[in-house]
Every structure is written in structure tokens, then in C-alpha cells.
Amino acid sequence: RSRKTKGFKLPPGPPRLPIIGNVHQLSIDAWTTFTAWKDEYGPIVYLNLAGQNVIVLNTLEVASDLLDDRAAIYSDRPNWIVACQMLTEGLFMPFVRYGETWRRMRRAAHQGLHQNAVEKYKPIQTKEATLLLNDLLQDSGNWVEHVRRAGGSTVLGVTYDIPTLPSVNDTELRLIYDFTIHLVNTAYVDSFVVEFFPWIRHFPAWMMSWKARALRWSQESIPIFLSMFQKVKTDWGNGLARPSLTGVVVEQQAKFGLTDKEVAWMVAAIAAASETMSGVLAWFFLAMVMYPEVQVKAQAELDRVVGRDRLPNFDDMQHLPYIRAIIKEALRLNPVDPLGLQHRSIEDDIYKGYFIPKGTICIANVWAMNRDVDVYGPDAHLFKPERHLDKEGNLCQAFPRTKNEGHNTFGFGRRICVGRYLANNSLFLNMASILWLFAIHPPVNDDGSPVKLTEDTINEGLVVRPNHYDYIFKPRFAEAPKIVEEALTAVTQV
Numbered sequence: 305r306s307r308k309t310k311g312f313k314l315p316p317g318p319p320r321l322p323i324i325g326n327v328h329q330l331s332i333d334a335w336t337t338f339t340a341w342k343d344e345y346g347p348i349v350y351l352n353l354a355g356q357n358v359i360v361l362n363t364l365e366v367a368s369d370l371l372d373d374r375a376a377i378y379s380d381r382p383n384w385i386v387a388c389q390m391l392t393e394g395l396f397m398p399f400v401r402y403g404e405t406w407r408r409m410r411r412a413a414h415q416g417l418h419q420n421a422v423e424k425y426k427p428i429q430t431k432e433a434t435l436l437l438n439d440l441l442q443d444s445g446n447w448v449e450h451v452r453r454a455g456g457s458t459v460l461g462v463t464y465d466i467p468t469l470p471s472v473n474d475t476e477l478r479l480i481y482d483f484t485i486h487l488v489n490t491a492y493v494d495s496f497v498v499e500f501f502p503w504i505r506h507f508p509a510w511m512m513s514w515k516a517r518a519l520r521w522s523q524e525s526i527p528i529f530l531s532m533f534q535k536v537k538t539d540w541g542n543g544l545a546r547p548s549l550t551g552v553v554v555e556q557q558a559k560f561g562l563t564d565k566e567v568a569w570m571v572a573a574i575a576a577a578s579e580t581m582s583g584v585l586a587w588f589f590l591a592m593v594m595y596p597e598v599q600v601k602a603q604a605e606l607d608r609v610v611g612r613d614r615l616p617n618f619d620d621m622q623h624l625p626y627i628r629a630i631i632k633e634a635l636r637l638n639p640v641d642p643l644g645l646q647h648r649s650i651e652d653d654i655y656k657g658y659f660i661p662k663g664t665i666c667i668a669n670v671w672a673m674n675r676d677v678d679v680y681g682p683d684a685h686l687f688k689p690e691r692h693l694d695k696e697g698n699l700c701q702a703f704p705r706t707k708n709e710g711h712n713t714f715g716f717g718r719r720i721c722v723g724r725y726l727a728n729n730s731l732f733l734n735m736a737s738i739l740w741l742f743a744i745h746p747p748v749n750d751d752g753s754p755v756k757l758t759e760d761t762i763n764e765g766l767v768v769r770p771n772h773y774d775y776i777f778k779p780r781f782a783e784a785p786k787i788v789e790e791a792l793t794a795v796t797q798v
């Protein structure tokens with residue numbers, strides 16, 4: 305402890321046990337525990353996880369003060385032994401430590417995904433949104449697979465210029481999906497204890513079945529990522545590739561100073577983000593049936609602006625503020641990542657009279673911030689798109705420090721989600737098109753009674769989704785399926 309920090313206390317927190325500290329108090333839905341602790345201990349809660357200092361940031365004020373305003377200190381990631389060191393060679397972008405390699409990756413990713421750069425991906429997003437409508441028309445019972453396919457196919461199209469993937473079981477989609485799920489599960493569940501007792505990692509693989517398994521699939525996945533990247537690089541060199549994120553990076557690879565292996569990992573991390581999109585759409589469907597008046601209002605806006613002779617498109621975006629407010633509300637009320645991604649501090653710090661030691665892991669309780677009654681009012685727990693609109697019905701920036709989003713679901717500071725513009729565009733076109741085409745009705749039991757809907761969650765590791773429900777999708781008007789069919793012919797001919 306330096307002289308500067310001497311005499312300052314750690315933030316308050318729950319009592320700890322010897323050796324393990326607060327480890328036993330963590331659960332799969334830790335955001336509910338953290339939110340309860342907010343009332344007891346305040347906006348910053350200190351935990352000790354078997355010697356590791358952790359702070360939970362429960363309000364936007366403290367999270368933004370530290371992770372945004374003091375980003376030079378709070379932009380590192382925890383040094384996860386399994387996820388970072390053992391399985392991804394320290395190169396999986398969301399886990400990469402704050403330093404030169406991350407800076408070079410981030411610059412390259414930004415170049416391909418900033419607000420203007422994502423314009424060039426709109427044709428891919430339009431095609432995928434139309435395909436999704438058609439899939440839902442043909443077979444709405446499998447809406448989860450269709451939504452997952454569309455999200456994955458969009459992101460893989462954007463990253464590797466891969467043509468539309470027809471099935472959720474397509475090889476590339478499965479690879480990315482399995483890789484991410486394995487990574488998250490191995491890192492957070494199977495090998496959890498290694499993070500707190502690092503010497504366990506040296507135990508032989510036969511004593512820890514996850515270790516052999518994890519090393520095997522990691523070694524199998526890496527060459528596939530490299531070959532997907534190499535294909536785009538070769539096509540780009542031969543003038544065969546269409547616009548893609550990998551293409552953008554390959555074109556300026558020397559400028560970014562990234563090796564082939566670093567680009568391959570960076571792009572794989574971006575492709576792995578596709579699951580987030582299907583999670584958000586799952587929450588959107590639930591909101592549309594739990595709040596039918598919102599659905600009706602959105603469809604009135606679509607009828608007024610788009611009409612019933614064509615599908616919505618990106619040119620309609622600025623004229624559909626209510627739909628855009630629905631996107632914000634879907635991301636706010638039930639964030640797919642209720643605890644964001646952990647940051648880590650690289651220097652001792654003093655904040656609000658508390659000592660925050662160097663190396664502290666910072667967990668942003670996004671769920672609590674997005675439902676904070678001091679920010680969103682007493683109806684913070686309700687799905688209410690109007691909160692993002694002014695009296696004239698135009699989008700307004702009612703919630704300072706949320707980077708014009710109206711929520712905190714894309715994270716903070718220098719590590720804020722680099723794919724957020726792409727994600728917002730895809731969410732817009734999917735939500736607008738689905739609401740244009742379908743009236744979404746709540747599921748019913750075999751005896752015709754309504755199924756009880758709740759906001760209970762399923763934590764899949766990478767994303768937190770609602771329980772599965774069999775919604776009923778009915779075209780809103782007789783000509784709609786024909787219009788979708790014509791639009792499909794047009795986009796698949798491009």
C-alpha cells in the first residue's frame with residue numbers, strides 16, 4: 305500500500321469465510337444477489353474471492369465514473385487461466401489483456417465495425433432478415449433455430465463473407481457455436497476452481513477430465529479459424545472477395561501490425577458474438593406478448609410509415625422511432641449479459657473515499673443499473689418504449705451517460721462492445737420486419753388456456769435468455785406472405 309492510499313478502507317461488503325472469502329455466495333444468477341446487496345451495502349460492494357479482490361458496481365454513476373471516466377486504469381481483463389491462457393493463447397479479443405495486442409486488435413475491429421463502416425453490411429442483413437421471415441412463415445414452431453441461424457449467418461457473412469448458411473446445423477455455425485459454449489462452460493463452470501487455486505492447473509489431465517477435453521477441442525478449433533481466415537485472405541488477394549470484416553483487416557493488415565494468427569482469433573471472437581442477437585430477439589418476443597399494447601402501437605407506426613405493400617427497409621429507420629425505442633427497451637429491461645464482461649484495474653485507486661487495489665476485478669451489475677428507479681423511474685421494471693421518446697414521439701437522450709443507447713447493455717469505456725452498431729442495425733430490421741408481418745400471440749396450453757409467462761431466466765453462459773415459449777405467429781393481413789415471397793426472390797437473386 306503506497307502512502308497515498310494508506311488509511312483508506314475497502315468498500316463495504318458481505319462477511320467472508322476463511323480462505324474462500326465470498327466464493328460460496330456466488331450463484332448462476334448472481335445479479336439478483338448483487339442487487340439485494342446494493343440495498344445493504346450501497347452502490348459499490350467489495351468481495352474477496354479466495355484472495356482475489358472484486359468490486360461489484362451497482363449503479364450507472366459508479367460504473368461510469370470508474371469504467372468510462374477512469375478507463376486508463378480500468379480497461380484490463382482478468383487473467384483467466386483457462387479461458388485466456390490455456391484455451392485461446394491470450395488472443396480471444398473479449399478476453400485479451402489491456403495492452404498493445406488488444407489495442408491493435410481493437411483498432412482493426414473498429415475499422416470494420418464503426419458506425420459508417422457497417423453500412424456496407426446492410427445487404428447481408430436485409431437478406432438474412434427476409435430469410436428469417438420466410439422461415440417463420442413456413443415453420444414458426446422452430447422459431448429458436450430460425451432466429452439462431454439468422455443471427456449466426458449474418459455475423460459469419462459479415463466477418464468471413466460466407467454465403468447464407470441454410471441451417472443452424474451448418475458446419476461453420478456449429479463450429480462457432482460449440483466453440484463459444486465450450487469456452488464459456490469450461491472457463492466458468494468446469495474449471496471454475498482453478499481460477500481461485502491456480503496450482504490445480506498443474507494436475508495431470510487424467511485427474512481433471514475437463515482439461516483434456518478442453519485442450520483437445522481448443523487444438524481442433526484453432527486450425528479451422530485459421531483456415532477460414534486464410535480463405536478470405538486468398539480470395540481478397542485474387543480480387544474475389546466481397547466486403548467483409550476480414551477483408552477490411554486483410555487490406556490494411558500491415559498498418560494494424562497484426563499477425564495472421566492474431567487476425568484469425570480476433571475475427572473468430574467477433575463471429576462468436578452472434579449468439580447475443582438471438583438472445584435479444586428471444587426477450588423481444590416475450591415482451592411483445594406480455595405487452596400487447598406495445599405490439600399494437602408498433603404495428604400502427606409500421607402501417608403509417610411503411611404501409612402494407614412492401615417490407616420495411618433500412619431507409620425507414622429514421623421514420624420509425626417507436627420501433628427503435630422497442631430495441632432500446634428490449635436491451636434495457638432484460639440484458640442478455642446481466643453482469644457484462646468483467647474489467648480489471650491496473651493501478652491502486654481511491655474512489656469516494658474507498659481504496660480499490662490494483663488488480664481488482666470490476667463487475668458491472670448491468671441488470672440493476674438498467675432497472676434503477678432513480679434513473680428510469682418507478683416503472684423501471686416495465687417494458688415501456690415511451691421512456692426513450694419525447695412528447696412529439698421522437699427519440700430523445702433521456703438517460704445521460706448511456707452513450708445514446710438508453711441502457712448499459714453494451715458495456716463501458718474502452719472495452720465497450722465493438723459490434724454495437726452492427727447489432728443495432730440487425731435488431732432494427734429483424735424487429736421491424738417481424739412486427740410488420742406477424743401478430744405475435746401468447747402460447748396456449750393443450751386445453752386452450754393461456755400459458756403463464758414469466759421473466760425467469762436460463763443462463764447459457766454466453767447469454768441469458770428467457771424460458772422457451774411456443775408463441776403463435778399469425779400473418780397480420782392476407783397479402784403479407786406473397787410480399788415476403790417476392791422479397792425473398794429479389795434478395796436471393798443478388
Ligand code: HEM
Pocket residue numbers: 397398399400410413417459573574575577578580581584640641644645646647713714715716717718719720721722723724726727
Ligand atoms: C445485442 C448484442 C450484443 C450485446 C448485448 C453485446 C454486449 C457486449 C458487452 C457487454 C461487451 C463487453 C463490454 C465491456 O467490457 O464493458 C462486448 C464486447 C465485445 N463485443 Fe459485443 N455485444 C453484442 C453484439 C456483438 C456483435 C454483433 C459483435 C460483433 C460483430 C460483438 C463483438 C464484441 C467484441 C469483439 C467485444 C470485445 C471488445 C473488447 O474487449 O475490446 N458484439 N459486447
